[in-house]
Amino acid sequence: MVAPPPPLTATFWTSFWRNKIPHNAHNVWRRLLINELPSGLHLHSIIPDMVELLCLVCGTGLEASQRLLFSCPKKLERYHYAFVRENQAFKLRTVLAAVDLVITQVCAQLAEKKSRLDY
Secondary structure (H helix, E strand, O other): OOOOOOOOOHHHHHHHHHOOOOHHHHHHHHHHHOOOOOOHHHHHHHOOOOOOOEOOOOOOOEOOHHHHHHHOHHHHHHHHHHHHHOOOOOOHHHHHHHHHHHHHHHHHHHHHHHHHHHO
16 A cells, blocks of 8 residues: 655645746656655555556566656666766766655655644
8 A cells, every 4th residue: 555645734835836847847746745656556556456566667676656766777777878878977876865865855854844833
């Protein structure tokens, strides 16, 4: 079963939508924050008879949001190729560490805001 979405306040959403990033990026981040990315894990919880849990790209692991976006080994190969082809520095561990750090910081900020609201 997919975890319930974190409690996000109206203030959070107001600041979220004011960020100057492309609409497509907003959409992906919004779906990630409310656990509604169309990953195999999420879709299987809605329609289990029609959707497999395994990653459709590599078939080796559960397709949760993180794997859907960036941790599938075959997708990482493609990302690496794209960055190398464009002559950009790409270090997988650095990118994953940065993404994990951002997710951790967002979760900490949400927990802090929630604790302030609980008082």
